[in-house]
Amino acid sequence: xxxxIPRRPVSHxxxxxxxALAFGSEGPVLVFFGSRRCKICRQLFPVAExxxxxxxxxxxxxxxxxxxxxxxxxxxxxRGIPQLVLFLNGEVKLRLGGFHPHPVLVxxxxxxxx
Numbered sequence: 686x687x688x689x690i691p692r693r694p695v696s697h698x699x700x701x702x703x704x705a706l707a708f709g710s711e712g713p714v715l716v717f718f719g720s721r722r723c724k725i726c727r728q729l730f731p732v733a734e735x736x737x738x739x740x741x742x743x744x745x746x747x748x749x750x751x752x753x754x755x756x757x758x759x760x761x762x763x764r765g766i767p768q769l770v771l772f773l774n775g776e777v778k779l780r781l782g783g784f785h786p787h788p789v790l791v792x793x794x795x796x797x798x799x
Contacts, residue, residue: 694737695730698747700754706747708775713744713798718751718758718768725784726767732787733769739791744798773797 695717698706707714717733719726730748737746751758751766761770764782771779771794778797781790 694734694741695746695748698749700749700757703747703749703754703757706745707770707772710745710772711774713740713778713794714772715740715744715746715794716770716772717746717748718763718770719748719766720750720752722752723766729767729769729784732785732790735787736790736794740794740798744794771797 703716707716715733715736717730719730721727733746733748737744740746749757751763751768758766758768761777763770763780767783769779769781769785769790770777779793781793785793
């Protein structure tokens with residue numbers, strides 16, 4: 686069963702939803718790993734929402750609380766937050782750590798998302 690495109694620009698998901706949504710989707714999926722306690726994460730979240738709007742209908746964007754779902758974060762061998770991870774047909778294609786401005790992210794994602 687293919688997941689629905691979320692109504693909110695960035696839907697927050699749990700570790701139990703992650704596998705089906707990130708690895709089970711046929712198209713591109715961008716996952717934002719962050720925390721409300723992280724200042725840079727709070728700065729990047731509006732950028733992630735803008736990316737979700739820019740690529741609406743072509744890519745799903747989800748948020749995962751890295752502190753709450755630490756085992757998931759560690760299983761992907763991610764270091765530090767914020768992290769943006771692009772999955773395409775179940776494979777990790779791109780990992781970006783730290784803050785990146787909107788235009789930089791758009792250019793990076795255009796390589797993978799038509």
